[in-house]
Amino acid sequence: MFYSQSDEWSRTLLLYDSALKEINTRIEIMNNDFKLAHQYNPIEHVTSRIKSTQSIAKKIRKLNLELTVENIVRYVNDVAGIRIICSFTSDIYRLAELLKRQSDIRVLRVKDYIQNPKPNGYMSYHMIVAVPVFLSDRMVETKVEIQIRTIAMDFWASLEHKIYYKFEGKAPDHIRRELKECAELVTFLDRKMLSINEEIKEYAMAQELREYQEMSEEAANSETEVVTVESVKLAKRIPAELPTVEILYEELEGMQDEKQHGDKKTGNSADSYTDKVPFLSEMFPGGKKKKKKEAGAT
Numbered sequence: 082m083f084y085s086q087s088d089e090w091s092r093t094l095l096l097y098d099s100a101l102k103e104i105n106t107r108i109e110i111m112n113n114d115f116k117l118a119h120q121y122n123p124i125e126h127v128t129s130r131i132k133s134t135q136s137i138a139k140k141i142r143k144l145n146l147e148l149t150v151e152n153i154v155r156y157v158n159d160v161a162g163i164r165i166i167c168s169f170t171s172d173i174y175r176l177a178e179l180l181k182r183q184s185d186i187r188v189l190r191v192k193d194y195i196q197n198p199k200p201n202g203y204m205s206y207h208m209i210v211a212v213p214v215f216l217s218d219r220m221v222e223t224k225v226e227i228q229i230r231t232i233a234m235d236f237w238a239s240l241e242h243k244i245y246y247k248f249e250g251k252a253p254d255h256i257r258r259e260l261k262e263c264a265e266l267v268t269f270l271d272r273k274m275l276s277i278n279e280e281i282k283e284y285a286m287a288q289e290l291r292e293y294q295e296m297s298e299e300a301a302n303s304e305t306e307v308v309t310v311e312s313v314k315l316a317k318r319i320p321a322e323l324p325t326v327e328i329l330y331e332e333l334e335g336m337q338d339e340k341q342h343g344d345k346k347t348g349n350s351a352d353s354y355t356d357k358v359p360f361l362s363e364m365f366p367g368g369k370k371k372k373k374k375e376a377g378a379t
Contacts, residue, residue, distance in 0.1 A: 086149065090150050093154060098131060101225065104129075105127065105129060111124075123168065124165055131161060137157055140157055160224070161223065161225045163228070165227065165230075166232055167230070168278075173229045176229055180210070180227065185213050186211070190207075191208050201260060204264065204267070204268070208227040209225075209227075211224055212225050231271050233270050234267060236267070
């Protein structure tokens, strides 16, 4: 890179750094929202970095391009990179979809190495997005590469990178075969852990459903009792503490006596009061017989 472009490169680095901060903030918000809404944390941890100038220059030379700021911005998509580590493969696609839905983030390219692993066994989900960076005088869309993978995928990728670095990219064939076998084991492990997690969620949902049904049944029984008592209170205006059977029938007889005196004016039957409170005989079967026996005894 020419010295005359150093100021331009400094401004460009500011854009990349700002874009990373923007994406990091959004991911943090998404993670916190998940915790509140679902009581679940899909993100294990997040790392981010700006590609070193040596790595950028190496990539530009590999593309047979002149080392200029313009070429770096146009052709190097991973100058700013962020890596999201999740627990399960289902979390990867859920987070990717949430990022795609953000209206001011433009998805430029997607590479799904989970559905289509690389020949060496590498698996991850890659997105190249354009993030708006607002400066004092303008807005600049800046590219960021987002990698989303599980803990197991990240473990494999990190070790694979270290091994290949030691062999300068020319690892022996038997090492490559063993790494490929390890990648297959990682795939099996991710699928197995996801299956266990889904089974746990189904069990938890079934348990919650059983508890809800039990609470509903208890509430229904409680409501029936309250309605029954309230209906009795309303029909006879009985106080909260119900009187004895004898007191109830004495009260009824008193009402009938009062009614007989009133019949001279109204002509109503004295039995009409008994008709109006039929619940007494249903609630206290044998009450009249008991009163009659007591009367006969006297």
